[in-house]
Amino acid sequence: MDSQYVENVNPNLVKASEREAAECVSLEVLQVVKDVQQQHGLRHGDFQRYRQYCSRKLRRIRKVVNFQQGTKHKVQPRKITAETLKDQRCLYIPLMEAERSWAYAMQLKSEANTEPRKHFHMMNRLKKAVHHADHLQKVVADEQANCDARTNLEVKAYCSWMHGLLNFELQHWKVALDNFIKSKVICEKLSEAVAGDVKEIYIQRCAELVPNIRYCEYNIGDVSAVEDLMQMRLNITHEDPLTSKLDELIEMTREKQSSSLSEVTWLARTIPVKNIQVRRLLLSMQQSSNQLRDAGAEQKLSMYESLLKEIIEAQQSHKDEFKDDGIFKALISKMKPVEGQVPSSVYLHTYLAYLRQSTTTERNLLMISLLKSDESKKTKPQDLARLYDVIIQNLSEIGQLPGLEDKEAFLKEVDTQILAYKAFRCFHVAQTYEYLKKYKEALALYDRSVLYAQMSLKQLLKTSIENTKKESLSKELRELMSNVDGLKYFIRASSILDGQNEPDTKVSLSSCNKPLIERLHEYVEVGGNVKKTSLVNLPPEFEPTPAKPFFFDLALSSIDFPSLDDRLEQKKTQGGLTGYFKKWIWGGGEKQ
Structure with a gap:
């Protein structure tokens, strides 16, 4: 041509x-x-x-x-x-x-x-x-x-x-x-x-x-043209002028292909998909899964960021579609208990939330591997522990999604992964304490890390996680346990050496002017002249005491005193003006 x-x-x-x-x-x-x-x-x-x-x-x-x-x-x-x-x-x-x-x-x-x-x-x-x-x-x-x-x-x-x-x-x-x-x-x-x-x-x-x-x-x-467009997009930077053009062409391609994608199957349940934005997202996830295997680390990171952006937009579009549905809003906000099978709209929301959390987890795992492989600068263990903490939080949120109450096998897989990543988190937190020379805390965390690793390995044998993922996770956990065994001996040796190299904390008598009664918890080497040692302060210092103590009679209100009415003198009451007129009218008067 x-x-x-x-x-x-x-x-x-x-x-x-x-x-x-x-x-x-x-x-x-x-x-x-x-x-x-x-x-x-x-x-x-x-x-x-x-x-x-x-x-x-x-x-x-x-x-x-x-x-x-x-x-x-x-x-x-x-x-x-x-x-x-x-x-x-x-x-x-x-x-x-x-x-x-x-x-x-x-x-x-x-x-x-x-x-x-x-x-x-x-x-x-x-x-x-x-x-x-x-x-x-x-x-x-x-x-x-x-x-x-x-x-x-x-x-x-x-x-x-x-x-x-x-x-x-x-x-x-x-x-x-x-x-x-x-x-x-x-x-x-x-x-x-x-x-x-x-x-x-x-x-x-x-x-x-x-x-x-x-x-x-x-x-x-030509069906292979779509893969070529995606590969071109991976090989250019964000500042390249071709970026916007390729994004536009890829979006047009997905829009054309999404018309044939009407349903998705997840955990043995088929969900109908009517939202165009969600269809494009699912198509993008299918196309990206193959490219992630062949892409480099930086390209994978860029792809994960773009996928997360698309997932958030699809989630918002799906929520806006059912914003007037009271049952949908009550179920996703946990205001209403789940009874039986949840509606398809709620289950699709759960699936999108799962995609978001799992994609975030994979992105964070990739960041951890990049930090570990970067030899140009030393990675702090607390940075790795923070990333593992985010992974544990994301996996914990998956188990709280509506519609997964009866998926026991799936929830068990999630719990197994949580235990594995808790082991890694404890390991890096222990390294942080070791750097701070807090050997007791570090040793306890190493033991906890081994415990989590053993529990996770036992549960991995009973779960149906993907074989490649199961093998890689089991291998990492075994390496972790072997590393911990060596680090425990290192910590014990370091604690002994640091104890021997501690500076002498004895206080000389000349630098301490306090009397003995005030420094009983300190050991001081006394020289030849013992007589000059101050035992107490003479005269002793004054201490404030109350001048007039207050006494409160609390029993007074509970005492019943005897009546003294018979001993009181009765005073004669003289009549007033009314009595005078009564005497005058009726002829009354005092009896003689």
């Missing part, structure tokens, strides 16, 4: 054209486009800023070359032709028009995710960009324009790339593939004819075209 595009590509012709640059019109299309894109917004993906720059650039060029379209009061459209071509600056006009239309199309494409009507506007602007690119190629190809061979080839590669983008959006995969390959072959041949920085530009252009080519091949029928 490639041979049909290289008929007119002759590296010798390109080199000859450079010698005739004084007579020919030359325009380094890819160099110019790359420079202005990096300087005016596309380094950060700001297509609006780049489009505005193209408009200002067009206005300046038209004014400089005196090729304005009419006056202030009347518009007279004019186009660059071979006859009106004065110098290379005139070629900037159709090039910047194509770039402006393309930048506007890419801006509308990003906005079309939330406003679908802008997709039609985007297609119109992309067609306009193709029209301007065709016009540029027509002008350059004309013999009267007197353009060199390199300019012709670069314009042809640029025009083919623009046609490929249009057909890519129209989903005309075969036509888009042919145009992308044509552009790629021209850039490859040009890279062989030049050297230096210009060669790097051609090579980079070829690398940018490969993802689109593989995606078109996938849509035509």
Whole structure:
């Protein structure tokens, strides 16, 4: 397929054209486009800023070359032709028009995710960009324009790339593939004819075209193209400009494949999956499982981070779908006890939570292995203990998920792993205490580590964990137990040596002025003059004591005193004014 595009590509012709640059019109299309894109917004993906720059650039060029379209009061459209071509600056006009239309199309494409009507506007602007690119190629190809061979080839590669983008959006995969390959072959041949920085530009252009080519091949029928796209994504860094393009193509591929994924089976139960976001996640987990086996440590770490991000987004999307379901909310928040089999929506939530916790555990185990293998700096044991603590917490949360109450075998596997990682955590905590010379605590923790390891090894024989994982975990636990046996002897020896090398804590009599009664817990070597030893302070120091003690009679309220009413004198009461009038009216008076 490639041979049909290289008929007119002759590296010798390109080199000859450079010698005739004084007579020919030359325009380094890819160099110019790359420079202005990096300087005016596309380094950060700001297509609006780049489009505005193209408009200002067009206005300046038209004014400089005196090729304005009419006056202030009347518009007279004019186009660059071979006859009106004065110098290379005139070629900037159709090039910047194509770039402006393309930048506007890419801006509308990003906005079309939330406003679908802008997709039609985007297609119109992309067609306009193709029209301007065709016009540029027509002008350059004309013999009267007197353009060199390199300019012709670069314009042809640029025009083919623009046609490929249009057909890519129209989903005309075969036509888009042919145009992308044509552009790629021209850039490859040009890279062989030049050297230096210009060669790097051609090579980079070829690398940018490969993802689109593989995606078109996938849509035509090449299934292996998806794996190639994933491999390309692993081999580039986050700062690479191809990152966003590859992520977009991989997302489009998963969206197409996820339509066929309607259910998932976990722990002997089949769960229907209707949420598109969850379908994409499950498809991504399937594709990533094979790549994790062949990827390097840094690539694995990057893949785990991206998978965790996708799992969190899928979990949130699933929750939003059932936010008005009271039973769903009550079961996942443990507000309602589980009776019988949980609904499929709750079980799918449990499965997503399990994926999140297990992926986090695998990521942390990978970080532990990286820290242990890093010889450039010494890893602190408390850092490893902290990571094992996070792993234990993640595994403990799995056992508390709703819907797993009757999965005894699965829960037993989780408990076995918890015991194993507790053994590793105790081991590294013991190393921390050993570094602090707390040998008793370190020895006790080493014993606890061996106990956890023995319990985990016994339970591993009864569980149905994956064979490779079971073998690796058993091997690590046995190595741990053998290491602990040697470290125990080392700790005992270190404690004895540190006891012998302790500094003399005896206090000299001259440095201690306290009397003997106040320093009975300290041993002091007394010299020849024993008589000068102070036993007590004479006179003794005063101690504050209460001057008047307080006595409280608490029995008074409980005593019953005898009545003394018969011994009290009865006083005679004299009548008042009322009694006087009673005597006067009734004739009463005192008896004689």
